[in-house]
Amino acid sequence: MSATTTEPLSYLDNTGDDPTVRARLVVGDNDFHAVTNKVCGIVESPQPRLWWVAFAISSSLTLVLLAMIAYLVTTGIGVWGLMIPVGWGYAIVNFVFWVGIGHAGTLISAILFLLRQRWRTSINRFAEGMTIFAVVCAGVFPGIHVGRVWFAYWLAPIPNQMSMWPNFRSPLLWDVFAVGTYATVSLLFWYMGMIPDLAALRDRAKTKIRYYAYGLLALGWRSSNRHWHRFEFAYLLLAALATPLVLSVHSVVSFDFAVSIMPGWHTTIFPPYFVAGAIFSGFAMVVTLVIPVRRIYGLQEIITKRHLENMAKIMLATGTMVGFAYSTEFFIAWYSGNTYEAFTFMNRAFGPYAWAYWTMVTCNVLVPQVFWMKRFRTNTILLWIASVLINVGMWFERFVIVVSSLSRDYLPTSWGYYRPSIVDILTFVGSFGLFFTLFLLFVRFLPIVGMAEVKGVMPQAHLDRPGHRGHGDYHGDITGTEVLS
């Protein structure tokens, strides 16, 4: 629980691949109380100095973001590097980047839940939180990238004296709805799942403020049987509701490009390709965050190496899918015989933006391949480095798609080369500030591990089942309803 926990000893290693030995999802001799102490302790005990340093940095970056937005709104889009032909630059790239990252949480909590991947329990809360903050960051950009922000409300279908509707044929409008829905549902999902743990915090509260604050948030949770029943049923429903969204959001985002007629944008492969990429980047971001956190707050026994390894495997899978998408694009560009399309891809790989393209390929396709090797999956340092690289790569993927396609379209006379302005860059950096500020506050005030759910997969949860003691991810006769009631 303190920052001084040492690197996990061998007994903490639950990454064995021997199917006869059921790996434990929580290692060390932790009983329920120990888990509660560990998790609640993070919120209750004062934060390590490292937290304060991080918070100082990220919050000042947030101020930078606000300053840049103010400058933008008072001066004009021209403070960015945009021009004709490249009418979309960093803003949209960042938007897609953040939305993509926002995919891991809901995927883990919803899809893995429905798939009974019970190892999710240790990381889902954490991932969901990250999702919300990523979506917040994403939400910033479409808002500020329009030329006349003060009229952005015209995007919403509200009655007005002009008796004008928005244009429902425009993918940008679909975006508004898709991202809006996604944000709402993820938020609900996140909050729903937190209620029992908030109640736990409430019950352990030492100060009045905490008592009432957590009390209010806990919505009077008394952990009665009925409560648990309702809770788990609602959780199941939300999971079912969220699952299609995981796939729909980034599909819709990809329509922004796929529906246009720009070579390099107008591609049928975009929806699946974007979703795969989103999950890819999402997990990369989870890993990037979770490794330091578990280290600093001594959660190695709850967020175990097995969790990291599993995520590494998912990254390997999705990363390979993305790589496949890249190659398919090239093949189709050649196979379709569409010379514009063909040129766009040759230009990506060998034109002025080749540097961005090859950065993308290296980070997204080559780097994940190391996860074929267990060493890389289980060594936290290497894993962390790889996941950071993947984040970089995924940002460049969006950059390549948006910018390199626009910069050279149909008429050679209107070709151009896009250079970001300093404001572009600071806005981007600032969005990271916003993201980490929110994340640090989350760590500071909310339970970052779903205690109740973790307890559910601990050996102690199955004392009533002789013969299955200690088999955390037992898949036998524990049916959904059983789990839920």
Add this chain to the structure above:
Amino acid sequence: MSSMNHHNGMAYWRSLDELEQTAEFREAVGREFPNDDWDRLPPATRRQFLKVMGASLALAGLTACRWPKEEIVPFAHRPEGRTPGVPQRFATSMEIDGVALGMLVTSFDGRPIKAEGNPLHPDSLGALSAVAQAEILQLYDPDRSRRLLLREGGQQYVKDWNEFESLAGGLFSGAGAAVLAGAFSSPTLGALRERFLTAHPEARWYEYEPISRDNEREGTRLVFGSMVRIHPHLGGAEVVACFDADPLFDHPAALRLVREFAAARNPESGTGGRLYVGESGFSLTGVRADHRVAVASSRVPALLAAVANSLVAEHGLELPAAAAGFAGATDHSATDDERHFVDLLAADLMTHRSRSVVLVGPRQAPAVHALAAVLNHALGATGSTITYTADPSPDRPSHLEAISDLARRIQDDEIETLLILGGNPAYDAPADLDFADLLAGVPVSIHLSLYDDETSKLCTWHLPASHSLESWGDGAAWDGTLSLRQPLIEPLYGGRSAIEVLAIAADDGPKSGYELVRESLSGRSGIPISGDFWRRALRDGVVGQSAWETVAPPTDPAGLASAVDGLRELLEVGRPTTEHPELVLVPDAKVFDGRFANNGWLQELPDAITKITWDNALLISPATARDIGVSDSEVASVEARGATLDLPVCVVPGMARNCAAVALGYGRAAAGQVGNGVGVDTYRFRTTAAPGILSGVAIRGTGRSYELATTQDHFAIDTIGFSERNLRVADLVRETSLDAYLENPEIIHEQEHHPPLISLWKDHEYEGEQWGMAIDLNACIGCNACIVACQAENNIPVVGRQQVLNQREMQWIRLDRYFKTAPGVTPDEVDDAEIVFQPMTCVQCENAPCEQVCPVAATQHTTDGLNAMVYNRCIGTRYCSNNCPYKVRRFNFFNYHKDLADTTKMQFNPDVTVRSRGVMEKCTFCVQRIEAVRIAARNDNRPIADGEIMPACAQTCPAEAITFGNLNDRSSDVSRSREEHRSYAALAELNIRPRTHYLARVNNPVDGMPSSVEGAGDHGKESG
């Protein structure tokens, strides 16, 4: 003596002022600091955009509330024939280099807002050049001088006209008085000159223009004994041979010549014709050439001599005995291209005798013009493709002689008082005269000028001139037709015109320009100046049948002999080498000799060939660049005639080997806030000995680089982009040869390979009109007139060099320029190339990609087929622009109108919304003009006649390349041109169904099948 008076006078006024304590005086006292730049505007310039602008979010929000209180101020007495809010048009004229150009100026509630051509004027025929149209902006230029200034002892005093008048009387009496005027054709000014010289017999009169056709004049004198003016007629010309000449652009009668040329070259209705051009760098004429060879300007005489040779030797053409010497000189160093060119041309000239014409550019020496005249004569061109009139001022010395003589006299202190009417000699006089220094030494120098410019700052007196749209005047067209000039607005800054000032100097008392013009007109023989005549003349802007008589001058053996010697000398000149390349100084296509340097429209106008804005650059061919070792956008240090200048290099194909060219007219020091410090002042290279062609210069790379603000990518880009560009041109800009076209009219469609085009959406229905446009690439010569017309009509802002560098230029019309090179070559292998133009603006797609993606429906299809752009609805997502395959939409990245002076805002067209920042804008076929005509027609229940609606671009196009009209009317011009075989749509394979179609360009080379047609081996562009 006069300086004595002057001094006393000075003291007298000052005491008087002190007595009265007039406002001016106090102002002057307050501001009497040496070289104090006090009468500047607030330093907000149109070019500093990256500083924070106003319009905060809060204010923007408030606009949702009640509009600000507005006032209506009706006339107390409404003038006759004036209806509030209804524009009126007046015929007037402006004079450039002594040639009057007729204009029709639209005036809205008393504000002139747009200049168009005067259909009745022989040199305009309804069209107007880019430069002339930009006059409107100059009229409202806030930098124009507003006061009379007297500079003495490093101090600056504000004066008024009375003070000058009372002084002027004494100034010009006695020896040492001189007047330096520009070239002029105004009879009134001519009459006043006589009056002035009779009033002051000892005074001297000089005329200087940095850019003139004096060589041509002198050439004709050599041939005919007397100076005559040459009038080419391209209408009936089967063969036009241009030697360093650009009749389609830099000729005073270019607009007429373009009209004739375009009409003749139309493969359906035209008489045909073939264009040969031998020149050092691409001129607009060269772009249209059927056979073009790039030769250094110093070698052009040799080229023409070779033609003469071949004509005489191989085709048996007889020259006058005295001119026999022109032939016989064989150029052994000629390249194969040159030989080929000469053989083809000579043969063609011979077969088309009397239907051919040889033209030589003003840069070339008189002897070359003489040779051309002789050839024209021998080929029987005289009277058919070329006519002559007597030179209007035969006894005028050449401009260079004049300025040299004046300089010499100033040097010898013979000049006491110098009155400079317009012009800017301190800036543009030949460098070897050091005219600026000399001028500073003249005791009393008076400069009448629109701006307090380089010359004014060196003169003791600066007089603000009235703009040509503010003053009465007259002038003669190139063919002599008398053109009247009437003011459209009171002088904004209290300026006076040259004739008014000269009248004062001639002791003719202060008289209004109106009086003076009427006087001289009535004085003019043969013209009854009755009220009726006067009114008609004013309405028409020209006096009918007032063109000069054509003459058929006999040749003059003596002159011819000297011409032959002159040519022989020219032939001695060797070819320029890599070590000693040649530099050609050319007048700029936009700022001309520098006089328009403060005009934002022109500064930002992309040069037709290089697409450079806001700069002049050293143009050299790729091969030469490689040899010399400089690269595109590198700063080269150029040393010529003792001066060394750093010039940015622009590598452009089509320049002659080892021959560089650079434009004059840049690097102004006192042009105004727009023009100051733009480009490099290359007049420093220009000497009386070598005014245009400088041989043996030194060009060295400096390693430093300087980014030129171009509106298109440079010729040299990465290999992959370069080859793709070459691949696409053949499909985008279709062209074929006349032979191939006549043999198979469908030839330009043979390269179309795409699957059937099926639309996802339901087709629009059109009951009434549906508008369409056709642009004839065979007529378009790339003169940029349409761009300025559009800018003036649609309130398009000037954004400045930095924004152009950021690729945010705003002109709605983009004149796409493509270099055509053989397929498969890399930028490093190319040296020469063919150029094709394609005017590109919104084509109003039927299936418009922009309409589908706009989230707020700010761009929509209208019931007459337009692709409407609703500025007040646009929120600026820029999605439409991203999705536009032609990239013809323009975005207001900043509030570009914020820093405009109030005077400049007076130019705005009130019928077009001024776009705020954050708003997308684009061409809408001048929808304001469409609506105006539609309402008028509906009001009197009549259909809209074909051609009644004219978009600004179509109206001003000298080649009549742009046709606009109703596609639902099968008989309309545009429908018919749609049905021509040459008609095609750019990017048709995307099935966006553009409403603007292009008519393919048809070249007429001798050998029939130009490579460009086979070059179009580019298949199957299924839309992505």
Add this chain to the structure above:
Amino acid sequence: MNEDKSNDIFIFPRWTGILRPAIAAGALGGALYATVIVAFGFSPWATDVGYAPVQPVPYSHALHVGQLGMDCRYCHNTVEHTAAAAIPPTQTCMNCHKSVRAASERLIPVFESYSTGMPVQWIRVHDLPDFVYFNHSAHVRRGVGCVSCHGRIDTMEVVTQVKPLSMSWCLDCHRNPERHLRPVEFITELDWVPDDDQLVLGRRLRETKNINPPQDCNTCHR
């Protein structure tokens, strides 16, 4: 009781029962209230209608049109031919006021303007945004009466804006013009009422004169 004690912390006090419905109601009501207020407060109905600025000369349309029965076009004489229904020059006023009330000091601004040539500075009442291009002639020639947009000017002492002049208001008429069409000879008769039903008349006029008001953006925005 022990258990009760330990359970107390789980139990909210009874009064908190009211909170949930209260919060719900508050949120809903508040949202509704805000929407209504904003929507109405910013609508032209609230911002523009009823605008009646004080003019430099207290010119009474009620007197000139209502009582003296002058035709609108006597002063606004360009209305049938041009976009603007021009405010008359001072000259027009003086045509009568040379003799009529030639001494009234309320007319002094007019007399001054007439003698000095400086215009009378009237205040614009019916003011459209600069990006809207309304053309009087196009409407008047089709038989849209003055009253349709300007109301009963002939009863106004001070000219007041009576219609919102909002885009939706324009569109209402462009979509169903028959409600406002009348024979052109009656366009300036502000109190004119059709003999038979307006809709019947309107439809007939629309039919005969083939009036199809365009709803393209660039009909009004250029």
